[in-house]
Amino acid sequence: MMVSELHFMYFxxxxxxxxCGIWGARDVYLLAKNLPRRGREKWKDEAQWRDxxxxxxxxxxxxxxxxxxxxxxxxxx
Amino acid sequence: MKFGRYLNPANAITASRYLTLPPFVYxxxxxxxxxxxxxxxxxxxxxxxxxxVARLFDCASGFGELLDAITDALCFxxxxxxxxxxxxxxxxxxxxxxxxxxxxAGFRAVYARRVGRAVNYRSYAMERLxxxxxxxxxxxxxxxxAEFFSWVTFIMMVIVVLHDTKRMLVDPVPEA
Numbered sequence: 001m002m003v004s005e006l007h008f009m010y011f012x013x014x015x016x017x018x019x020c021g022i023w024g025a026r027d028v029y030l031l032a033k034n035l036p037r038r039g040r041e042k043w044k045d046e047a048q049w050r051d052x053x054x055x056x057x058x059x060x061x062x063x064x065x066x067x068x069x070x071x072x073x074x075x076x077x
Numbered sequence: 078m079k080f081g082r083y084l085n086p087a088n089a090i091t092a093s094r095y096l097t098l099p100p101f102v103y104x105x106x107x108x109x110x111x112x113x114x115x116x117x118x119x120x121x122x123x124x125x126x127x128x129x130v131a132r133l134f135d136c137a138s139g140f141g142e143l144l145d146a147i148t149d150a151l152c153f154x155x156x157x158x159x160x161x162x163x164x165x166x167x168x169x170x171x172x173x174x175x176x177x178x179x180x181x182a183g184f185r186a187v188y189a190r191r192v193g194r195a196v197n198y199r200s201y202a203m204e205r206l207x208x209x210x211x212x213x214x215x216x217x218x219x220x221x222x223a224e225f226f227s228w229v230t231f232i233m234m235v236i237v238v239l240h241d242t243k244r245m246l247v248d249p250v251p252e253a
Contacts, residue, residue: 008110009221012215019212023208045251051201054201054202054240055201055204058201058202058205058233058236059202061233062206065226065229066212072222073222
């Protein structure tokens with residue numbers, strides 16, 4: 001093993017939260033950009049606009065689940 | 078410098094991802110999970126670079142995109158199955174995730190037929206879910222709430238595939 005199990009879990013936690021932060025910020029930004037009327041008008045295709053919004057919502061849900069999973073792990077560790 | 082459609086730096090990077098599979102099996106078999114995790118990170122990391130290299134060397138091609146998609150499916154499918162085999166991930170959601178992935182690929186072929194040309198339906202939600210599956214592999218290797226994350230991924234995949242199936246098979250297709 002490269003590091004102890006505890007340090008490995010610290011690493012996994014830090015990596016998870018870092019990715020959650022970057023990914024979450026991107027999806028919240030995309031929602032804020034595309035959801036209002038001015039953002040919607042930039043899309044030629046209404047269906048593609050809906051796909052983008054749905055994708056960002058799924059992204060945000062995944063982030064929330066990811067953070068919940070990390071908290072759940074440390075509460076049971 | 079001009080590169081061919083098949084032999085180019087981007088496809089070489091994509092193909093090199095298969096080299097992470099044998100050491101992954103070796104270290105999982107010996108219980109060296111941290112080294113196995115390195116292989117997952119390397120495989121996922123190389124996936125981020127092949128597109129950028131294709132643009133840098135101006136060698137992007139339809140074949141490259143297809144090779145990338147097939148490599149994603151084979152490498153991450155392999156990781157998931159192996160983790161289920163060694164008991165790090167539960168079987169039911171893993172089989173569900175892979176089964177839904179196969180069904181989704183079939184629907185994409187039907188969509189291309191409906192459109193009448195070789196076109197891929199871009200699902201922003203599925204892009205995120207595929208990335209999440211990479212993290213699921215990492216959680217499985219680290220034994221980090223792997224069961225919880227497996228079931229969540231499976232449930233999210235069902236929701237996204239239901240949405241995408243309606244878009245691909247029911248909604249009007251873009252004109253040629």
